[in-house]
Amino acid sequence: MRELSLYILDIAQNSLSAGAKHIDISVEENTTADTILICITDNGHGMAPQQVLQVTNPFYTTRTTRRVGMGISLFRLAAEQSGGSLEISSIPEQGTTLTAMFVRSHIDRPPIGDMEGTITALIRLNPKIDFCYKRSIDERSFSVDTTQLRKILGEVTLDTPEVVSWISEYIQEQNSLLSGACAPD
Numbered sequence: 001m002r003e004l005s006l007y008i009l010d011i012a013q014n015s016l017s018a019g020a021k022h023i024d025i026s027v028e029e030n031t032t033a034d035t036i037l038i039c040i041t042d043n044g045h046g047m048a049p050q051q052v053l054q055v056t057n058p059f060y061t062t063r064t065t066r067r068v069g070m071g072i073s074l075f076r077l078a079a080e081q082s083g084g085s086l087e088i089s090s091i092p093e094q095g096t097t098l099t100a101m102f103v104r105s106h107i108d109r110p111p112i113g114d115m116e117g118t119i120t121a122l123i124r125l126n127p128k129i130d131f132c133y134k135r136s137i138d139e140r141s142f143s144v145d146t147t148q149l150r151k152i153l154g155e156v157t158l159d160t161p162e163v164v165s166w167i168s169e170y171i172q173e174q175n176s177l178l179s180g181a182c183a184p185d
């Protein structure tokens with residue numbers, strides 16, 4: 001079973017391809033509602049309504065249009081197979097929001113996976129892009145926001161090895177604090 005962090009990496013890659021300069025990624029777990037909500041929002045070039053339809057209905061459109069990619073379709077399939085859903089909203093020239101909902105306790109729900117690796121790789125490989133990552137379990141949460149880190153770092157860039165290690169360790173540490181009361185993934 002593919003981990004959710006790998007789907008998130010794929011979706012963030014779409015945002016980068018769309019020329020986004022700012023990407024918000026959130027992974028929010030709600031133990032009462034029994035859901036995991038994943039939201040990726042970018043300020044890239046967006047999609048026209050017709051294209052959003054094509055992207056969310058790949059099997060309907062593949063026969064009549066050029067190749068339609070698999071990233072979103074596979075993520076949607078994973079969400080639906082665990083009793084959830086995936087939605088996209090997009091405004092041309094403004095950006096795109098993709099929201100995927102998973103039923104947390106569903107037997108087919110993929111593990112969250114290595115979010116620390118995903119976020120660290122995105123920041124390290126795209127030091128000029130701003131990322132804001134938010135992770136929560138019920139009322140407990142933490143976030144990493146590169147716009148704030150940039151202010152502290154001054155001239156030091158986000159791909160500096162020491163900065164990358166710090167981000168990685170911070171996410172790891174916060175994550176273990178978060179999942180302290182919950183069974184880890």
Ligand SMILES: Nc1ncnc2c1ncn2[C@@H]1O[C@H](COP(=O)(O)OP(=O)(O)OP(=O)(O)O)[C@@H](O)[C@H]1O
Pocket residue numbers: 010014015018042044045046047055068069070071072073096
């Ligand atoms: N955030 C986004 N902003 C603008 N367009 C997007 C965005 N995400 C997806 N798209 C459009 O939807 C298409 C389908 O995306 P999808 O991830 O399913 O496949 P792909 O990226 O084309 O290929 P693959 O992910 O298989 O390498 C993209 O080619 C792109 O045109």
Ligand SMILES: [Mg+2]
Pocket residue numbers: 010011013014069070071072
């Ligand atoms: Mg893609």
